[in-house]
Amino acid sequence: MMDKYTKLQMAGIYAAVTVFLIFILLPFFEMFMASLRPLEHLFRSPYQFWSDDFSFQAYSDMWDTVPLLGRYIFNSVFIATSVTLITMVFVVPAAYAYARLDFPFKNGSLAIFLGVNMFTGAVLLIPLYRVLRSIGLLNTYWAMIVPGVAFLIPTGIWLLRSYLEKIPKELEEAAFVDGASRMYTLRRVVLPLATPGLIVVGTAVFIGAYAQQFLFAITFNQQRELQPLPAGLFEFIGYQDVTWNQMMAAALTGILPVMVIFLFLQKYLVAGLTAGAVKE
């Protein structure tokens, strides 16, 4: 009853939602349209809203124009996957400690982790550059993986902690009373129960890792074969004759991996990411 809208109100809501979504989706829509237009048509001024010669040609040509495109996409996925796995190795034990255990300097250390979120890599690039150079990691995959992990650990701990707190304590306590060691309880009781949470947090970390590669890549890596997609494409934009239709096709292809994962898990992801916003 309370939620009932008049027809006029409904129309108003849908109109406003449409405007909002146009703002959000316009760049994607235009990228897609550009990817469908033949190049000579793209460079036609004044701008035309509709062309009658749309084709998917750019999606097959792009592999020749950007010979390393496949490699870039592979690099992006590879770096993001490595970052996710390594991050989770650090995050799982730490998140468990914050969710369940009581220990000295608990709040202080958590604040330090969250404080890391205040800095983006950009502030620390100079010494990081020198650290990576001195240990010989510059221009390797590690140059992009290691900083990536550091900046995702805090978010991972934060998200997984709030998930673990929701798992009832009784099972752990039962295992404990039966004489199981702490490690055993963590491995055999808590982790299996937390699997859905691990998947959500892992996915969130993966998406973050996929998204954050640009800065580290353009700063710490000069080797073209190791470049992730955004950095690889960015290089092409500086060229004299940018084949924009293929560039857009490549960019859209490059976000396909995250979009697919996101679409499958979006319901859980939204709940997991915004967990802190809802009062218990």
Next chain:
Amino acid sequence: MTDIATEYAATGTKQKAKSLPEAVFAWLLIGPAMLFIAVIVAWPLAETIRLSFMEAGLGGEEYVGLANYQDLVESRKFHQTIVRTFYWMFLSVALKLILGLIGATLLNAAVPGRALFRVLVMPPWIIPMAIGMIGWLWLYNGYFGVLSGTMMSLGITDGPFEFLAYKQSAFYSAVVADVWVGTPMVTLFFLAAMQGVSRDLYEAAWVDGAGRWYRFRRITIPQIMPVIVSMSLLSAIFTFNSFEIIWILTEGGPRGATTTLIVDTYKTAISNFKFGEGSARAVIIVILLGAFSLIYLNVLKYVNRKYGTK
């Protein structure tokens, strides 16, 4: 009675004590993550502070005291950069909050299709910013972009308009792109908070004859206030630190019009290899962000007290 209770509690702990003490176990679990952060974040941070007192480049280092800071204090260009950064931040955060609030309210409305809308809002948040910016570069293109094209066909401009070529328009174009990136997160957090507000409150108000606007103002806003405050800070930090958006759209140009503190730092240190001068800028960023967080924590405490959560 009390003695039995204490004794019971004591045996309880004794049972646990046969495995590791809790504090030791906890620090074993946290240790690796802490160590990693220390090496990759804390140490470089300390190193940044040290370097800010150095004249450092590719060649070597030389202690120069406060000279780097002195240069910044005296530089009119740097003052402009600071002012520009704060203007950039306030404008962009304000827009994100307003749009986020409107968006969340719309998505929270009980109309068919809202689950789909929620999915459609997310892409700018989850895709790599750099790729979103390639899209915006195309939109802002004067000759072939849809924005300039629409303006021409509506007769607003006579010829092609290059959004990123003029100081003013480049700045505001970058703001819009930044708002585009940041709005989905704000929207979804506000939406989650709104959905957490107890329905009883609304129903009670509704029974009393309160209209929608009244309920929004007097129930929704106060109830989600802590989230509004946290989102303000989070977006402020992100916006302040926003590098990729500006770098890809304009590289800080034209003629410095979009050079914020973080872009200036990057240009100085990485593009021009002036490590010392770059570090001094980085330290100033850290100080500003720190001050910022302190203010925010106090505001959050106040808000939580006022609106009675925790």
